[in-house]
Structures are given as C-alpha cells and as structure tokens.
Amino acid sequence: MAAPESGDGNNGAARMVTLISSDNTRFEVEAAAASLSQTLQLTILDGGGGGGDGIPLPNVDSATLSKVLEYCIKHAPAAANGGAPNATAVDRAELERFDNEFVNIDQSVLYSLIMAAHNLEIEGLQSLVAKKVADMIKGKSPMEIRRTLGFPDPTPEEQAEMNAHMLEYGWAYE
Amino acid sequence: MAALMQMLMEELVEEILLRLPPEDIASLLRASLVCKIWQRILSGRSFRRRYSEFHQKPPMLGFICNVFSVNHGYIARFVPTAPSSLSHANRPGWRAVNAHHGLVLLNRMPRHYSPRDNEFMVWDPMIGEQWELPKLPLDSVPSYKKPSVWNMSMLCAAGTTCNNLRCHPGGPFLVVFVGFNFNHSKMFTCVYSSQAGTWNHLNSFDRTVPLAPSVLAGNALYLSFPNTSYVEVLKYNTDTHGIDREHDGPDRDARWEQSRVIELETLLPAADDRCLTSTDMIMLGFTEGANVIYLRRNSTLFTFDLKSNLATKVYEAREIYNAVPYMAFYTPALGVASTSQ
Incomplete structure (x- = not known):
C-alpha cells in the first residue's frame, strides 16, 4: 500500500479514523479510504475522527457502512494516485472486476448504497450504483421496470396511459 | 417488497x-x-x-437520404439506424445539405428545375419542426458573379461554450454560407441568425475555389486550396456576429497527409449488383472523432468503422443519390409535446 502523505504526526503509519454507524457500531478505517467521501474528508482534514472520538454517521446503518467501506478501501490507492494515471491495465481490470461483482447485490442494498453514497458524497460509488440500476432498466417495458424496481401496481389512469403509449410508439416496444 | x-x-x-x-x-x-x-x-x-x-458525443441515429424518383421527384428521407419513430419522416421537394447536432439543413429542389441556391430550410426531425430561411442577399451581385459552388454549415448561437444544438431544441442557431465563383475567383460569406431572422451583410473577397470537403471543427470551418499548402480558417465571431478569416497566408505546418489506404473492395460484403466498378463507390461523409465513414456502393449505404475495418449495411434504395449522417441526442418530451400542440 502506498505511504500515506496525510499521515501527519503518526510516524509514517497510516492515519486511522473511527466511523460510528447509526446503530452504534464502530469502524476503524484508514483516513485515505474514508476520504473518498467528500463530507468525511473535510472532517478528517479538520483533525476529526481520531483517538476515541469517532465520527457519527446517523444516516448510515452498520450493514451499509461496512459495504461502503469495502468500496472505499478497494478504491483508495487508485484515488490517491489522482485517478490512477500510472495504474497498470491489470490494476484497472481488477478494479473493474471488483466493481461489477460489488453491485451484483440485492436491490434493497443498492438503494441503501446509493443513498449513503449521496449523503457521504462518494462520487464514484454513486455513479457505480446509478449505472447498475440503469442497466437493470435498459430494454424493459414501463411495466417491467415498475416490477423490477418494486413499484406498486399502476393506478388505472397510469395503466391506460401506458397502453395508449404502446399503441402510439409501437416501435419502442418491438 | x-x-x-x-x-x-x-x-x-x-x-x-x-x-x-x-x-x-x-x-x-x-x-x-x-x-x-x-x-x-x-x-x-x-x-x-x-x-x-x-x-458528449451524440449517437448516430440514422441518415437523411437524398432520393430522386421519377414519380415523386426529390425527397429528403430520414432512414433510422436504430428503432425510432422517425422512420417515415420525409421532406418532399428538398434535399439535405448537411446536418449538425440534430438539425438538418435543406435546399429546395423543385421537381423540374435546377436547385434553388437561394432557398433553404432548417429541419429538426426529432420534434418535426422546420424553419424556412429568407432568401440569401445575392440580389446586389450581378448574375455572372454569383457563387457557382457553395457550402453551408450550422452553429449553435448559444455561445462559444456550447457546441451542441440539441441542448437548445428549437433554440437559436446560425447558418454560415460560404460560396465561390470559379470565373472571378471570388469567395462569399454570409451568416443567418435564427434570433434576428435575417442574413447579415454579404461579404466577398478574392479567393479561388477550395478543395472539398471543408472540415468543421467547433465554430471554425477549415478550407484547403488546390496545389498549395494554403489553409484558410473561417471562424464565427460571437461578438461581431460575422466571419473572421484567421489565416491569411500559407500555413507551413498545415497540410493534408495520407494516413492509410483501405482496400474497400475486399472489406465490403460481396456486391450482388451486376457490373461493379470503382466509380460506383462514393464516400458520403464521416463522423468527427468517431472513426466512422459513410459509403454508398451503387444503391446501398454502408457505415465503415476505421478501427475495426467493419462494414455495416444500413439501407438500400435504388434512388439514393447521396446521404447525410444524422447524429443527435434524443430525450423523450411526451409532456412537452402535448402542451405545445
């Protein structure tokens, strides 16, 4: 792992911060990984999260936070290289493989992840989940999209509009 | 759930x-x-x-094919390369000159006459709207000095930061006219603004006819001239709303270089037409930055990917005489369409 430049005053060892989930679980993680979150980065730069304090995250439960941190730890080295301009093709392929597998998860987890990524401002993660949901929508009819995403059944009015649309735009349903 | x-x-x-x-x-x-x-x-x-x-890069949605048939005369016809509602969009009596960012520039083609160099229309096939342009201000030019060949391009009028007309559907656009007169070595420029609804003053200066095709990059049109290394850049000036000529002399660094030769005969699918000669093959255009060129062989339209060397047959119609690739962003405007009707 790359030597952390932000390990100020810690004799070269990676600086660690503590994050506290909404259900009071404590996660100790390298500052470099947590800093993928724009919101956390500000707190960490201010010296927060060290020692026994910990940074409380009242909007993120422990299951989601552990998943979020899994992503951050994997992506931290590349992010430290400024988007990894000198990363090898193997590194990039490995990250891509990780990303694909990472979002191969239950929809309720995808939902919690995109909400957490949004709250914590982790751009890469938000984009990854959004892309995954877009892929789930692609090629489906409005009704199939509703079912896939667990929307309630359409109202009679919505149903009538969908039917009329299918008649008018037959080409889009072939 | x-x-x-x-x-x-x-x-x-x-x-x-x-x-x-x-x-x-x-x-x-x-x-x-x-x-x-x-x-x-x-x-x-x-x-x-x-x-x-x-x-960033608008996708290729199809071609505007220029078609002539004895029964129906000249028609500009949209031919989609992906499923789309536009499969039957036609503009009879017109031909496509070019298309940029979702707008198509059309030139009137009366059935039994030569093209009217004066009459143009801009068509947005995605929303089915069209804007007829006023006639070019060529009245002051004696007929023997009028441009005999010409080229036109479209720009977004929203400013230099925008190079995408589709982000302003139905919004302001510019049409840049560049004409040449062979016999008198004259070049003409004129700009139409959809906001003003008029052509600005017609400029003319001495210049021989450049090699075709010209290249449009951003808000600038690059012209090169035969047997010289001369390149002229015509740039639209957003302050004066006129055309600036940026290079007025030979540019030693600017010249065309051959990058490679492609043996199309072996790469295109075998022709089922009789008597195929190389003159039956015509290059129709290319996509900036996308490494795709468009070809017509006899009555068949192909796209050809320069990276993969892959030719794809797009459309076949006996009456096609040329075609313009159509690239645009499409976002559905169901609610918008119903309120504007």
Whole structure:
C-alpha cells in the first residue's frame, strides 16, 4: 500500500479514523479510504475522527457502512494516485472486476448504497450504483421496470396511459 | 417488497436515467412512462442539457437520404439506424445539405428545375419542426458573379461554450454560407441568425475555389486550396456576429497527409449488383472523432468503422443519390409535446 502523505504526526503509519454507524457500531478505517467521501474528508482534514472520538454517521446503518467501506478501501490507492494515471491495465481490470461483482447485490442494498453514497458524497460509488440500476432498466417495458424496481401496481389512469403509449410508439416496444 | 426505489429522491433518479445509453432511444422513451416523476425528469430542459453534457458525443441515429424518383421527384428521407419513430419522416421537394447536432439543413429542389441556391430550410426531425430561411442577399451581385459552388454549415448561437444544438431544441442557431465563383475567383460569406431572422451583410473577397470537403471543427470551418499548402480558417465571431478569416497566408505546418489506404473492395460484403466498378463507390461523409465513414456502393449505404475495418449495411434504395449522417441526442418530451400542440 502506498505511504500515506496525510499521515501527519503518526510516524509514517497510516492515519486511522473511527466511523460510528447509526446503530452504534464502530469502524476503524484508514483516513485515505474514508476520504473518498467528500463530507468525511473535510472532517478528517479538520483533525476529526481520531483517538476515541469517532465520527457519527446517523444516516448510515452498520450493514451499509461496512459495504461502503469495502468500496472505499478497494478504491483508495487508485484515488490517491489522482485517478490512477500510472495504474497498470491489470490494476484497472481488477478494479473493474471488483466493481461489477460489488453491485451484483440485492436491490434493497443498492438503494441503501446509493443513498449513503449521496449523503457521504462518494462520487464514484454513486455513479457505480446509478449505472447498475440503469442497466437493470435498459430494454424493459414501463411495466417491467415498475416490477423490477418494486413499484406498486399502476393506478388505472397510469395503466391506460401506458397502453395508449404502446399503441402510439409501437416501435419502442418491438 | 417495499418500493424503496420509488422513494429515491429525484436527484438520484436523474443520476440513474442519465446513464441510459443515448443510442437506445427506445429505452429512454419507455422509461418516461414508468411514472409521472420519471416523465417530468426526462422531458425537462435541464435533463436534456445534462444528458448531452454527460455523453458528449451524440449517437448516430440514422441518415437523411437524398432520393430522386421519377414519380415523386426529390425527397429528403430520414432512414433510422436504430428503432425510432422517425422512420417515415420525409421532406418532399428538398434535399439535405448537411446536418449538425440534430438539425438538418435543406435546399429546395423543385421537381423540374435546377436547385434553388437561394432557398433553404432548417429541419429538426426529432420534434418535426422546420424553419424556412429568407432568401440569401445575392440580389446586389450581378448574375455572372454569383457563387457557382457553395457550402453551408450550422452553429449553435448559444455561445462559444456550447457546441451542441440539441441542448437548445428549437433554440437559436446560425447558418454560415460560404460560396465561390470559379470565373472571378471570388469567395462569399454570409451568416443567418435564427434570433434576428435575417442574413447579415454579404461579404466577398478574392479567393479561388477550395478543395472539398471543408472540415468543421467547433465554430471554425477549415478550407484547403488546390496545389498549395494554403489553409484558410473561417471562424464565427460571437461578438461581431460575422466571419473572421484567421489565416491569411500559407500555413507551413498545415497540410493534408495520407494516413492509410483501405482496400474497400475486399472489406465490403460481396456486391450482388451486376457490373461493379470503382466509380460506383462514393464516400458520403464521416463522423468527427468517431472513426466512422459513410459509403454508398451503387444503391446501398454502408457505415465503415476505421478501427475495426467493419462494414455495416444500413439501407438500400435504388434512388439514393447521396446521404447525410444524422447524429443527435434524443430525450423523450411526451409532456412537452402535448402542451405545445
């Protein structure tokens, strides 16, 4: 792992911060990984999260936070290289493989992840989940999209509009 | 299952919809029927702008084929390369000159006469709207000095930061006319602004006819001239709303170089037509930055990918005499369409 430049005053060892989930679980993680979150980065730069304090995250439960941190730890080295301009093709392929597998998860987890990524401002993660949901929508009819995403059944009015649309735009349903 | 995804804030729904691929316009259209909120997001102006910024390069949606038939005369016909509602969009009596960012420039082609160099129209096949332009201000030029060959391009009038007309549907555009007169070595420039609704003053200066085709990059048109290394850059000036000539002399660094030779005969699918000669093959155009060229062999249109050397047959019609590739962003505007009718 790359030597952390932000390990100020810690004799070269990676600086660690503590994050506290909404259900009071404590996660100790390298500052470099947590800093993928724009919101956390500000707190960490201010010296927060060290020692026994910990940074409380009242909007993120422990299951989601552990998943979020899994992503951050994997992506931290590349992010430290400024988007990894000198990363090898193997590194990039490995990250891509990780990303694909990472979002191969239950929809309720995808939902919690995109909400957490949004709250914590982790751009890469938000984009990854959004892309995954877009892929789930692609090629489906409005009704199939509703079912896939667990929307309630359409109202009679919505149903009538969908039917009329299918008649008018037959080409889009072939 | 709890309808968690339905509770997503609009901002995040937008992030998801932004990532639908632009060439798959059917998916965008279907997504707009999922619920009112999705429909509102997809048909909004801000989504349209963000979507084109996010994907940057508009996808190829089809060709405007110029067709002539004895029975129907000249027709500009939209031929989609992906499923689309535009498959029957036609403009009889017109031919496509070129297309930029979703707008098509058409030239009037009366059935039994030569083309009217004066009469032009801009057509947006995606929303089915058209704008006829006033006649070019050529009255002051004696007929023997009038331009005998010409070229036209379209620019976005929204400013230099915008190079995408589709982010302003029905919004301001410019048409740049560049004409040449062989016998008198004259070059003409003139600019039409959709905001002003008029052509500006016709400029003319001495210049021989350049080699075709010219290249449009951003707001500048690059012309090169036969047997010289001379390159002239015509740039639209957003302050004066006129044309600036940037290089007025030979440019030692600028010249065309042959990058490679492609043996199309061996790469295109075998022709089922009789008597094929090389003169039956015509290059129709190319996509800036996409490494795709467009070819016509006899009555068949092909796209040819310069990277993969892959030729794809797009359309076949006996009466095609040329075609213009059509690239645009499409975002469904169901709600918008119904309020504007």
